Amino acid sequence: MSCMNIRNIILTAFMVFLWPATASAHLVSTGFGPFYDGITHLAMSPDDLLGVLAIGLLSGLLGAQHGRVTLFALPLTWLIGGVIGLQFEIEISLPVLSAISFLIVGMLVAADKKLPLAFIYGLAMVLGLLHGFLNGTAMAQAGGGFLALFGISVAVFVLVALLAALVVSLRAQWARITVRVAGSWITAIGLLMLGWTYRGMG
Amino acid sequence: MKHAQENVSLFQLIMSMVVLLYPATALAHVGSGASGGFLTGVAHPVSGLDHVLAMIAVGLWGAQLGKPALWVLPVVFPMMMAGGGMLGLMGIPLPGVEIGIAISAIVLGAMVFTEARLKIQLAMIIVAFFAIFHGHAHGTELPAGQSGLLYSIGFVAATGCLHGVGIAIGMIYRWSKGRLALRAAGAVVCVAGIFFLWGALA
Numbered sequence: 001m002s003c004m005n006i007r008n009i010i011l012t013a014f015m016v017f018l019w020p021a022t023a024s025a026h027l028v029s030t031g032f033g034p035f036y037d038g039i040t041h042l043a044m045s046p047d048d049l050l051g052v053l054a055i056g057l058l059s060g061l062l063g064a065q066h067g068r069v070t071l072f073a074l075p076l077t078w079l080i081g082g083v084i085g086l087q088f089e090i091e092i093s094l095p096v097l098s099a100i101s102f103l104i105v106g107m108l109v110a111a112d113k114k115l116p117l118a119f120i121y122g123l124a125m126v127l128g129l130l131h132g133f134l135n136g137t138a139m140a141q142a143g144g145g146f147l148a149l150f151g152i153s154v155a156v157f158v159l160v161a162l163l164a165a166l167v168v169s170l171r172a173q174w175a176r177i178t179v180r181v182a183g184s185w186i187t188a189i190g191l192l193m194l195g196w197t198y199r200g201m202g
Numbered sequence: 203m204k205h206a207q208e209n210v211s212l213f214q215l216i217m218s219m220v221v222l223l224y225p226a227t228a229l230a231h232v233g234s235g236a237s238g239g240f241l242t243g244v245a246h247p248v249s250g251l252d253h254v255l256a257m258i259a260v261g262l263w264g265a266q267l268g269k270p271a272l273w274v275l276p277v278v279f280p281m282m283m284a285g286g287g288m289l290g291l292m293g294i295p296l297p298g299v300e301i302g303i304a305i306s307a308i309v310l311g312a313m314v315f316t317e318a319r320l321k322i323q324l325a326m327i328i329v330a331f332f333a334i335f336h337g338h339a340h341g342t343e344l345p346a347g348q349s350g351l352l353y354s355i356g357f358v359a360a361t362g363c364l365h366g367v368g369i370a371i372g373m374i375y376r377w378s379k380g381r382l383a384l385r386a387a388g389a390v391v392c393v394a395g396i397f398f399l400w401g402a403l404a
Contacts, residue, residue, distance in 0.1 A: 012217045019221055046351055110277055177273045181362065184277040188284035188358045189351070195291025196350030 034144045038151020041135070041144075042159075047098045048131050048152075049159075054105035054186045055127055056160045057179050059120055060167025061112055067164035069117060070124045075157040077128030078135070082149035085136020092137040094130075095197045101127055102190030109183025112176070128156075239348035243356025246340055247364060252303050252398045253340055257361055259310035259391045260329055261368015262384055265375050266314060271322050275329050276365035280358050282330040286337025287357075300402040302335030307395025314388025317381075 042048055052074070059070035085092070105123070108115070132149070139148050170176050247253050257279075264275040289296060296302075309328065312318075320328070340357070371387070374380030 008214060012214050016217055016221055046349075046355060050351075050355070110281075181273060181277055184281050185358045185362055188280040189354045191281070191284035191288050192291070192354035192358070193351055195288035196354065198288075199291045199350075 034147040035151040035154075037142075037144055038139075038148035038153075039155045041139075041148065042152050042155040047095070048135065050186060050189065051098065051101055051105070051127055051131055052156055052159050053163065054102060054109060054183070055124060056163030057167055057182060058105055058109045059124075059160070060164040060170075061109060061176065061179060062115055062120060064168050066115070066117060066120045067160075067168055069121050070164060071157065071160050073121055073124040074128045074160055075153040077125045078132035078156050079149055079153040081129035081132025081134075082136035082139065082152065083132075083146065084129075085133040085138075086140045086145070086149070088137045088140060090137065091141045092134060094134060095193065097130055098134075099190045099193035099197060101130065102186050102193065104190075106183045106186030106188075106190055110180050110187060111183075112180050239350070239352035240356040242348060243353035243358075244360045246343065246353075246357055247360040250340065251394070252307060253336055253361075254364060255391045255394050256303065256306045256310055256332065256336060257364035258368035258371070259307065259314055259388065261365040261370075262314045262372045262387060262391075263310060263318075263325070263368075264365075265369050265372020266317055266384060267319065267322075267325060271325055272369065274322060274326060276362065276369065278326050278330050279333045279365065280361055282333035283337035283361065284354075284358065286334035287340075287354075288337075289334070290338040296335065296338045298402075299335050299339045301399065302332065303339060304395050304398035304402050306332035306335060307398055308392050309395075311388045311390070311392030311395055315385050315392055316388075317385065 042052070055070055055074060059067045105127070132153075135152055136149060139145065142148075167176075167179055170179065247257065260275050260279055264272045267275075286296070309332070313320075313325075313328075372384060375384055
């Protein structure tokens with residue numbers, strides 16, 4: 001076996017043994033930990049994620065102009081709602097309102113009807129304020145603070161941008177129908193959530 | 203020497219695979235907690251043959267009827283199924299749930315077998331009616347300690363995927379032998395439904 005091959009084996013073995021289980025790169029010193037906590041919070045909270053998914057799909061179906069409105073209105077109001085929520089000393093959970101929001105936005109996606117720009121603007125504001133407020137009260141308890149809320153808002157912005165842009169670009173009829181089917185799923189989840197909440201298991 | 207080089211390459215390949223497949227976190231025993239809710243929801247629709255056959259039959263029938271039934275039926279079903287699930291969660295009883303599910307397989311199988319060309323409104327009413335029974339029976343069985351939201355997401359997504367399987371199989375309708383095969387599949391669903399009805403009445 002040549003020296004080259006031995007060196008390859010040693011290098012590969014080192015790579016295996018030095019493989020990091022978790023990459024925690026300098027977050028303590030940069031102070032950006034809560035920002036990433038916020039991003040992770042959105043990814044790990046299906047009740048928030050589903051709401052963003054629903055309005056992202058809806059604004060994409062309605063067109064580029066509606067998508068642009070949602071892109072800025074939703075994260076901004078999310079942040080404002082979150083700052084208001086930070087002032088509360090107890091964590092507030094309103095699963096009924098979340099379920100109703102899934103129900104309404106999901107049905108609008110499934111229906112694929114034209115809606116005025118003002119409507120989507122209002123809807124994005126209401127959703128953003130509601131979910132942001134709930135996140136804010138949760139962050140106040142977890143000690144995440146403004147930076148965590150900012151992380152959530154940035155994640156919402158990116159997610160809406162990707163989703164709305166994707167849906168706006170869809171031209172094939174079957175692709176738009178797939179989005180509408182997704183809307184019916186979100187409605188169905190909202191209905192079941194209402195039931196679970198009634199039973200106290202939401 | 204060449205043999206040694208081949209061995210080294212194999213070694214490197216295996217070690218590279220180990221590196222790539224190395225888990226950052228060991229998430230064994232996912233049967234509990236929030237992720238368990240999602241997996242339970244996914245598993246539930248596919249674990250009951252009565253539910254599976256009826257879902258696939260909806261997709262097959264939609265494929266036979268063509269547009270717009272092809273996508274309208276799979277949109278209607280999850281929403282009405284969730285409505286049935288909500289009734290169950292709210293404690294509103296529905297008489298003869300198991301009988302209704304068995305009859306759904308018989309009726310939907312018969313529709314596929316006979317290639318029934320009903321009006322879209324009537325097809326929607328039939329599918330919606332039986333969806334309530336499926337939702338009432340299957341949408342409410344959440345094990346204690348699991349997330350209702352994640353269970354709902356898994357349940358609705360799995361049901362939708364079963365419709366997708368039915369539609370995908372139904373694509374063979376464009377060929378004459380495919381049409382025959384679909385009718386045969388409808389007959390199988392119908393016979394299975396009679397078997398389920400026998401069990402429900404016994």
